[in-house]
Amino acid sequence: xxVLVTTAVPAxxxxxxxxxxxxxxxxxxxxxxxxxTVPGVVLHRRALPADHRPAAVWDLLAGGVGPAAAAASxxxxxxxxxxxxxxxxxxxxxxxxxxxxxGAPLGSLVLADAITVADLGAETPDGFAPVTELGFGTVTHxxxxxxVREIAAATGALTGTVLTVSTVTGGAERAAELRLRHPRxxxxxxxxxxxAEAAAAHGAPVLEIRAVSNPVGPRDRAAWRIxxxxxxxxxxFGKLAPVLESWNPHDRTH
Ligand SMILES: O=C(O)c1cccc(C(=O)CC[C@H]2O[C@@H](n3cnc4c(=O)[nH]cnc43)[C@H](O)[C@@H]2O)c1
Numbered sequence: 001x002x003v004l005v006t007t008a009v010p011a012x013x014x015x016x017x018x019x020x021x022x023x024x025x026x027x028x029x030x031x032x033x034x035x036x037t038v039p040g041v042v043l044h045r046r047a048l049p050a051d052h053r054p055a056a057v058w059d060l061l062a063g064g065v066g067p068a069a070a071a072a073s074x075x076x077x078x079x080x081x082x083x084x085x086x087x088x089x090x091x092x093x094x095x096x097x098x099x100x101x102x103g104a105p106l107g108s109l110v111l112a113d114a115i116t117v118a119d120l121g122a123e124t125p126d127g128f129a130p131v132t133e134l135g136f137g138t139v140t141h142x143x144x145x146x147x148v149r150e151i152a153a154a155t156g157a158l159t160g161t162v163l164t165v166s167t168v169t170g171g172a173e174r175a176a177e178l179r180l181r182h183p184r185x186x187x188x189x190x191x192x193x194x195x196a197e198a199a200a201a202h203g204a205p206v207l208e209i210r211a212v213s214n215p216v217g218p219r220d221r222a223a224w225r226i227x228x229x230x231x232x233x234x235x236x237f238g239k240l241a242p243v244l245e246s247w248n249p250h251d252r253t254h
Contacts, residue, residue: 042062
C-alpha cells in the first residue's frame with residue numbers, strides 16, 4: 001500500500017508524521033524515515049516494516065497553501081511515483097480547517113464524503129454559477145464510501161462535505177451564503193479540491209480530513225486553536241493508518 005498525504009504547510013505535515021513516530025527512537029528521525037526529493041517536491045517518507053503492520057509506504061508532502069499549489073505539488077509527486085513504477089494507491093488531503101457551526105466545533109475532525117470547490121465558476125445576474133453550469137469540468141470529487149465509513153468509525157470523525165475555497169471566509173454573510181449553497185458542508189479549507197483533481201487525473205482514490213481550528217465566519221485569527229487542531233490531526237492519523245493499510249484498493253466498493 002502506497003499512500004501520499006498532502007498538507008498545506010510543514011506544521012501540518014509534521015503533525016501527520018508524529019502519528020508514525022517510533023516511541024523507542026531517540027533521534028529526530030525514527031527508523032524507516034527518509035527525505036526524498038522528486039522534481040518539484042520534497043517527500044517525507046514513513047516506511048513501516050512488514051512485521052509492524054501490513055507493509056506500507058507513507059509519503060508526506062507539504063505542498064503549499066491553496067488549490068493551485070496543492071494540485072501542482074500532488075501531481076508532481078503522483079507523476080514521479082508512476083514513472084518510478086511505484087504508483088500511489090490512495091491520496092489524502094489533510095490539515096486544519098474552518099468548521100461550520102454548530103455541526104463541526106473546534107477540535108472536531110471532519111472527513112469528507114464530498115470534496116467540493118465552492119468558488120470555481122462565474123458571477124451572473126442570477127448569482128454564482130458553478131463551472132459545471134458553464135459546461136466545464138467538475139466541482140465535486142467523492143472519496144470511496146466504504147473507506148469513509150470505516151475511517152469515520154475508527155477516528156470518530158464527522159462526515160460531510162468539505163469545501164475548498166481560495167479565500168478564507170471572513171464574515172457571517174459569506175458563511176451564510178456558503179451554508180445555503182452547500183447545506184451538507186461541515187468544513188472549509190483551501191486544498192482538498194486541488195489534491196482531488198490531481199488524484200483523479202491519476203485514477204487514484206482520494207480522501208480529505210480536516211481538524212477544525214476555527215469557526216467559519218467573522219475573522220478572529222487570534223482565536224484559531226491551531227495547536228489543538230494539529231494534536232487532533234496526529235491522533236486521527238494514528239487511528240486512520242491501520243484502517244487504510246488494511247484497505248484493498250483493488251477490491252473497493254463505492
Ligand atoms: O501558524 C501556524 O502555526 C500554522 C500551523 C499550521 C497551519 C497554519 C495555517 O495557516 C494553515 C493554512 C491552512 O489552513 C486551512 N484553513 C484553516 N482554517 C481555514 C478556514 O477557516 N478557511 C479556509 N481554510 C482554512 C487552509 O487549508 C490553509 O491552507 C498555520
